[in-house]
Amino acid sequence: GEGWSANTSNRRVLVTHEDGRQTVEEIKNDLGLDGKNKDEIINRLKLQGLSNISVNTNGAVDNKPNGYVSKLRNETINS
Numbered sequence: 001g002e003g004w005s006a007n008t009s010n011r012r013v014l015v016t017h018e019d020g021r022q023t024v025e026e027i028k029n030d031l032g033l034d035g036k037n038k039d040e041i042i043n044r045l046k047l048q049g050l051s052n053i054s055v056n057t058n059g060a061v062d063n064k065p066n067g068y069v070s071k072l073r074n075e076t077i078n079s
Contacts, residue, residue, distance in 0.1 A: 013041060014056040025050065 011030040016022050027033065027044050034040065041055055 011035060011057075013045075015045065015050065016054045016056070017050075018052040 011027045011033065012024050013027065014022060015025045025045060025048070027041060028048060029044060033044065035057055038055055038057065041057065042053070045053065045055070
């Protein structure tokens with residue numbers, strides 16, 4: 001699978017970028033990560049090269065032709 005459905009044990013989060021694009025990003029170093037700690041999730045994604053993003057960790061997504069659309073609220077943390 002790809003995106004949200006990729007076959008790996010690493011955590012994935014829905015990321016909204018500064019330009020409004022939404023992507024599903026894998027947190028590559030997620031060992032010991034509290035999935036509710038959005039500050040730490042943002043920090044780890046920054047180490048992977050992402051910045052000025054918001055994350056959604058607690059919702060379902062619909063795989064639409066134009067990308068992934070969140071069904072739940074998005075919490076924004078700018079960096």
